[in-house]
Amino acid sequence: MSTAASRFPAARYAERLTRAAELGAAAGLDALLVTPGPDLRYLLGSRAESFERLTCLVVPTDGSAATVVVPRLELASLNDSAVAELAVPVRDWVDGQNPYELVAALLPGAARTAVTDAMPALHLVPLAGLFGAVPALATDVLRELRMVKDDDEIEALRRAGAAIDRVHARMGEWLRPGRTESEVAADISAAILEEGHTEAAFVIVGSGPHGADPHHEVSERVLESGDIVVIDIGGPVEPGYNSDSTRTYSLGEPDPDVAAKIALLEAAQQAAVDAVKPGVTAESVDAAARNLLAAQGLGEVFVHRTGHGIGLSVHEEPYIVGGNTDELRPGMAFSIEPGIYFRGQWGARIEDIVVVTADGCEAVNRRPHGLTVLPG
Known part of the structure; x- marks a missing residue:
């Protein structure tokens, strides 16, 4: 265990992120979008909660780095996660900015995205509008990891x-x-x-x-x-x-x-x-x-x-x-x-x-x- 008993060593989460991207690619997906809940805790050790402001882990399946989009006022929610040790890029935002556009900008040309089944509709609908289609569920990919x-x-x-x-x-x-x-x-x-x-x-x-x-x-x-x-x-x-x-x-x-x-x-x-x-x-x-x-x-x-x-x-x-x-x-x-x-x-x-x-x-x-x- 790490010094933080709330999670495993960072290397474990690095393995999981890599495997999630590989399985997503094998499923024909361009990216996985993971909001707070069990899937985010599994992938990053994060206890972040879901609110009306978007927190989302963006996992491209082409091998490029995963990124966390998070409200600036919720940055502390990542403190006990493996984000810092893994040097996962963090894109914070403040009220008045559009976080969904931040997510879309991280995935230029993405045609097929998948979301965790814990994603609230208030985040799913705006993302669907930007990507031009309702994302698929990432359940099949993430269940294979977590099962x-x-x-x-x-x-x-x-x-x-x-x-x-x-x-x-x-x-x-x-x-x-x-x-x-x-x-x-x-x-x-x-x-x-x-x-x-x-x-x-x-x-x-x-x-x-x-x-x-x-x-x-x-x-x-x-x-x-x-x-x-x-x-x-x-x-x-x-x-x-x-x-x-x-x-x-x-x-x-x-x-x-x-x-x-x-x-x-x-x-x-x-x-x-x-x-x-x-x-x-x-x-x-x-x-x-x-x-x-x-x-x-x-x-x-x-x-x-x-x-x-x-x-x-x-x-x-x-x-x-x-x-x-x-x-x-x-x-x-x-x-x-x-x-x-x-x-x-x-x-x-x-x-x-x-x-x-x-x-x-x-x-x-x-x-x-x-x-x-x-x-x-």
């Missing part, structure tokens, strides 16, 4: 996984009858920070019937004895790589039928993990979990994909879902998180982040997968 993690990124994901595991290990401190979901969530959020994250990106406390809503967050519902509770939590660790782990808890001994169904879910999650190796398709991993649950009559209550990629974004490529025929490669990182949901009653989900290795995968989460019974 396969390097050793530094994998180590960051390991640290994120260990940090969120430590939070799950403390769940008995907070989950008990008589407390509200929001009270529990406040304690979990504080612990996410205490255990090494820079923020609590999301906290789901789905108790009882709320557990049957996969994207329930928190409410003022009071936890009751006998509740099944889904806890889905995560956040970033420096330099911005995310954790995301779900475990299911029971307040008191569960109903035997509920316990049996969650045991099947645990088996389905393990089947999907076991299916991961280089060369298999993303959809085949999804099928490993889905087919097991379907064979036990639970296919209809598994209502979402099996997983999503993770890194600088909580959700990114590759998506582990039916129809995705992308073949897995070493370094790809994603969640394995089948769930079962019984509307108005209860739900359960088990989630690990895994990284594809040469012959299988490494799970960065190590907490027990089965239903954890807490005092009720």
